[in-house]
Amino acid sequence: MKEVRADIERWRRAGRRVAVARVVGVEGSGPRDPGATMAVSEDGEVAGSVSGGCVEGAVVTETLAALADGRPRRCTFGYSDDEAFAVGLTCGGTVHVLVDPDLPPVYDALAAAWDGDEPVALATVVDVAAGDVGRAGPGPETAKVLPALGASMLVRQDGTAEGSLGSSALDGVVRRDAVGALATGLSATRHYGASGEARQREVEVFVEVFGPPPRMVIFGAVDFTAALARLAKVLGYRVTVCDARPVFATEARFPMADEVVADRPERHLAGIGETLGPRDAICVLTHDPKFDVPAIVAALATDVGYLGAMGSRRTHAERTARLAEAGVGPDEMARVMAPIGLDIGARTPEETAVAICAEIVALRTGRAVPSLRDGRGPIHPAAPPPGGDR
Numbered sequence: 001m002k003e004v005r006a007d008i009e010r011w012r013r014a015g016r017r018v019a020v021a022r023v024v025g026v027e028g029s030g031p032r033d034p035g036a037t038m039a040v041s042e043d044g045e046v047a048g049s050v051s052g053g054c055v056e057g058a059v060v061t062e063t064l065a066a067l068a069d070g071r072p073r074r075c076t077f078g079y080s081d082d083e084a085f086a087v088g089l090t091c092g093g094t095v096h097v098l099v100d101p102d103l104p105p106v107y108d109a110l111a112a113a114w115d116g117d118e119p120v121a122l123a124t125v126v127d128v129a130a131g132d133v134g135r136a137g138p139g140p141e142t143a144k145v146l147p148a149l150g151a152s153m154l155v156r157q158d159g160t161a162e163g164s165l166g167s168s169a170l171d172g173v174v175r176r177d178a179v180g181a182l183a184t185g186l187s188a189t190r191h192y193g194a195s196g197e198a199r200q201r202e203v204e205v206f207v208e209v210f211g212p213p214p215r216m217v218i219f220g221a222v223d224f225t226a227a228l229a230r231l232a233k234v235l236g237y238r239v240t241v242c243d244a245r246p247v248f249a250t251e252a253r254f255p256m257a258d259e260v261v262a263d264r265p266e267r268h269l270a271g272i273g274e275t276l277g278p279r280d281a282i283c284v285l286t287h288d289p290k291f292d293v294p295a296i297v298a299a300l301a302t303d304v305g306y307l308g309a310m311g312s313r314r315t316h317a318e319r320t321a322r323l324a325e326a327g328v329g330p331d332e333m334a335r336v337m338a339p340i341g342l343d344i345g346a347r348t349p350e351e352t353a354v355a356i357c358a359e360i361v362a363l364r365t366g367r368a369v370p371s372l373r374d375g376r377g378p379i380h381p382a383a384p385p386p387g388g389d390r
Contacts, residue, residue: 007047028093066101072150106154119211121178127204169195220285221248227349265295278305287311308340
C-alpha cells in the first residue's frame, strides 16, 4: 500500500473515495508478491498493480463494484501460461485479492508510521469460514463470532496496537504473532479459530510488515564502493559509506549514498551495531588488514544478515590468519562471504556490484548459487585472446 500512497493522498485531498485491492495469497507463479496493492478512486483513476498486467482489468471491475455496493470481497483470479509469460514468468497460477471499498480504519496511523520510519505490522482479516460458525442458544455455550472481512489492526514492535479484528481473544493472539513477524521482517498469512485458536482455519489473517529500508554499510571509499552504493539504492537499501580517511570519505565522491562517514569501521559499528539485523548488509571493500580485520571483528558482533569482504583468495587466506589471531573462530568465519560476491566472472566495479547484490539476495532467499567463497583457482581467469573461442 505504501507504493500507492501518493495517489491515495491526492485523491483524499480532492474529497474522493478510495478503494484498495491487495494481493493476499499466491498459488503457482506469482507476478506480484502478497502485499502488492492497486488503489482505485471513485471516478475510476487507477494506481499500482496486483498482477503486472495479467488480471488488472478484472481487478479494477471488482474494485469499482465494491465502491458501488460498499462491501469488501475476496476474489480469486487465475492466469494462463501465456499470460504469465507476458510478464516474465514461466507458468500460470492463481492470485487471491482482497478488495476493500475503503482504506483500513488504521490507515492514518499506518501513514504516520511510514513517515517516522517506525516498523509496524498491518494485520487484516482476508478470509472467513463460510456459513454459521456457531449459534447462541440455551446452555453455557456461547456463539462464535466471526470477524468481518477486511477488519484490520496496526501492531507496533512493543506489542501495542490500534484497531481490532473483532474480538479481544483474536486480537491478542494476532498481536503476538505480528510482533514475531516484525522481528523477522517477513510478512505472512496465518490461520486461526474465531477466537484465535491454533490449528484451526476459520479465520485467515494476512500480517504485512512495514519496516524502514534495509541498511547496507560499505567500508572503504573506493571505485567499487560507488558502483555498489548505486545498485544498492536501486534495490531499496539505505546506504552508508564509511572510511577512516577523510580525504576519500566525502559526499562529493559518493552523492548516491544516504550517509558518508569519516571514521574507523570498528568505531562506527560500535555506535550502530545494535541496530543492524538480518535484513541488513555489511560489505568490507578495503582489503587492507589494518581496516578490514577490525571491521570484520566488529561486524561479527552484530546480527547483520550479510557480511562480505573483498580481496583475492590469497588476500583472504592472510586475512583469515589475522582474524584467527584476533580470536575469530571457525563458526564465526563461516559467516564471512569472502571473496565477496557470486562467481559470475565480474571484472568492472559495476559487474562486481551485481555479483555482490545477487549474493545478498541468494543468501536471504536460501538459494544455492556459486559464490566465489566456495570456488577454487583465480577469481579472474585469463581472458581469451581477441577473436578466440569464448
